[in-house]
Amino acid sequence: MYSPINTEQQLLAALAAGDRTATETIYRQNFHIVSGWLIKNGGASADAADVFQEAMVVLFGKEADEHFRLTFSIGTNLFAISKHLWYKKLQKQSNGPSFLTHDPGTEEDEYGVAYEDDVNVHHEREAHYEQLDTALEQIGEPCRSLLKAYYHHDKNMQEIAADFGYTNPDNAKNQKYKCLARLRKIFYGMQVK
């Protein structure tokens, strides 16, 4: 059913390219490990899905960074990142009831620092993207929809011209540049504050 992708490096490269088969394979191989651990450590199965998917996004972002070299296996990475995310989540909720059972003697301490950085970079990136989304929300139509169609939904100029009623792709493209110019003002205006 799945075309075999042999090495972890190939799997990762395919993951970074957004390849579905590779992503599915990694998901299938690792989700139960993370969810098993998480449920033992006070998480519900819904938490497991959240945390694991977030860890996949961290890995995805990390892999997109060209300097990244995989030091440990994909599984080790996902597991360690998930643990970090989960501990952070528990810390955040610490005003509520939490069932944090600490298990010293796991590899947590050993790899801890490296993955802490990954998670921090991830959160910074998320904040940055969120700012972009906020700017996009303020830009008004048709710019908002047009930029979303291009960047979020990966539509090409041909499709966008058709959807938005431009006579040709070049007109749509010019409109896109105008919209980007407006977005730039809003986005960098926000950051100055």
Next chain:
Amino acid sequence: MSINNNAWEVAEAYLAGKLQENELNELKNRLSTDAAFANEFNEQINLISSFEGSGKQKRFRAMLRDIHAKQATASPSKKGWLIKFTPQTWRTAAVAASVALFSSAFTIWSLKPAIKKSDSQYSTISREVETIKKVQAQQQAQQNQLIKDIKNSKPAPPPSDVAYAGTGFALTNDGYFVTANHVIHHNNKGDFDSVYIQTHDGQYFKATLINYDAGADIAILKVEKKNFHFGKGEVPYTFAADKSGLGARIFTLGYPKDEVVYKEGYISSKNGFDGNDMQYTLELPVSHGQSGSPVMSANGTVLGILTGVGSEQESSTYAVSSKVFISKLLHELPDNTLHLPKVNKMAKLDRDEQIKKMEAYTFSVKVYKK
């Protein structure tokens, strides 16, 4: 292609590695001599690559949700990778998941970007419940009963998955209501499919978006059903036309879970996040799912609408003032569309009676996606 022609086009081509050598040289030359241009170019490059990264990540997240849904619903016997629900964990998980479905754990909008996005989490949870329903068939009768109880206590839910939820409250008794815009247009992550309200007695009603203002973060909707009424009489509270002062006591009703929850606090600063004068800053403990809740004065006047919380360090809560809501959104509607209540029937009541009076007019808002 000349650099003067269209700087954006050059930035795009540069990022895509499509510039010819002579163009690249021309660009480098100008970057080193023209500081203003270099600054502009940097911003352009940064914006485009952020946007591309953000788009890729959004598509990746959507794919993950889809994979999770598909793998979770796949037959457990096939691969044996599904979590084996022992009766104990199964029970806990079922309760947790169903509580999560009907609560609205993930909707307070982050005014500060540091707070993390969460629509992926919500749709995942609702799918999780689907999974459980399927596994249910293979569970013992006792466990079946648990789910049935949960299911039977609800009216038939609308067709698709709950994506996220917040709170709303009535403007008029015949169906107009208000909530936070981000409940409806959840941090710009795609369009909603439909919006339903679930009233305090558990009934679902479909609603249509009438008007919204993303900047102020408010939205007006209307229940579609003909001859609909929230309660027996006209809406019991009125809306403040001016901002209230520092220290004013406030309370709110909202739906962070399936049941209505009461919280109280005070206005701690006249303006909101980053000096935003459309907002108040409140000292009010809130949970996710209370976005869109009314902020009430002690005598039962609506002062504002809850929109967000600050970062973890400063636990402030923000609300957009009803003044803004009236001047911005209501005035854009055609005349006579809706008339806000003029009589405050709550002024002389004790708090518990005020709450009772408001209950029918405050409800959970559920947004569904395809």
